[in-house]
Structures are given as structure tokens and as C-alpha cells.
Amino acid sequence: MKYLSILFLMLVSISSYADSGQDEITQPILKAIDTGKTDRVFSLAYPKGSPQRKYFSDSDVAEYDAKFRSLLESMGKSHGYFEYTKSDIPGIYEMVHYVFKFDRQPALVVFQLYKPENEWHLHSLAIDPELDDHMESSSKYRIGALGHEDVRLEIQANKGSNNDK
Numbered sequence: 001m002k003y004l005s006i007l008f009l010m011l012v013s014i015s016s017y018a019d020s021g022q023d024e025i026t027q028p029i030l031k032a033i034d035t036g037k038t039d040r041v042f043s044l045a046y047p048k049g050s051p052q053r054k055y056f057s058d059s060d061v062a063e064y065d066a067k068f069r070s071l072l073e074s075m076g077k078s079h080g081y082f083e084y085t086k087s088d089i090p091g092i093y094e095m096v097h098y099v100f101k102f103d104r105q106p107a108l109v110v111f112q113l114y115k116p117e118n119e120w121h122l123h124s125l126a127i128d129p130e131l132d133d134h135m136e137s138s139s140k141y142r143i144g145a146l147g148h149e150d151v152r153l154e155i156q157a158n159k160g161s162n163n164d165k
Helices: 002-035 041-045 058-075 131-145 149-162
Strands: 078-089 093-102 106-114 121-128
Touching: 002 041, 002 078, 002 093, 002 106, 002 121, 041 058, 041 121, 058 121, 106 131
Parallel strands: none
Antiparallel strands: 078 093, 093 106, 106 121
């Protein structure tokens, strides 16, 4: 039992260490967006000296910084955010969606992280203000699924459990 707990602690430590690379990449960007310091979001995502920065010219960086700033300023003040979904291929690729609550409307901030060798890198950063479009598509899919017998049986089963209220 003693060895099992040591092994568990080692696994937790390794897992925490492995995730720290992702947090070092995402947290400054999330904090900048949340606090309204949106002048250089793209520059934070791809800082000078980072492996991915070499794929962008200085004029590209300036242009993307301006586009992110313009979009985020049009959303209004942030009233917080939370992690909504995370999909991954463990140790290789991760996609994380955060929902931000802005004055004007909610928006998704999507990080795609990639670990080609020993370090995590930001593969892409996207800000998607079209959360309502995603929900509409999902609703249409769910309505279409009503034609399937297994979905109708699930709804029928849930109706039975709600009658107790």
C-alpha cells in the first residue's frame, strides 16, 4: 500500500508538471483578455523567441494584434470566464474551449496546443464570438435526432422521472 501511494504521488507530480507547460502558455492570454489588456494578445500567444514566432513577420504580428484588440474591444468588458471543454490526444495535442462572458455577448476562446517533442507549443488561438451559431447547430442536430427511436425512448424515460416533482 505504501508503494501504491508513492506511485500515485509520482503520477500526480508528473501530471502536474506536464500540464504546467500548457498553463504557462494559456494563463497570460486568458488573464490579458479578462482584464481588458488586449493590445498585444497575439504577441502574448507567440512571443519573440518562441518556436512558432518565426512563422510570422513583424507586420503579421502587428496586424493580428490589431485584429484581436478590435474584436475584443467590440465585445465590451469581460465578466469572467470558465473552461468549457477539453479534448486531447494525451501528451501530443490538446484543444481547450473557454467561455468568456462579455458585456455584449459570450465568446469562445479556443486554444490548440501541440507537443512535437519535449515542450508544449501554441498551435493556434482563436476567438469565436459566434457561440449562438454553435448552439443553433447543436439544437438542429438534437431536433433531428428526435426521429431516432433511442432518443425518443430516452425522452420518455426522463418524462417519467420528472413526474415526481
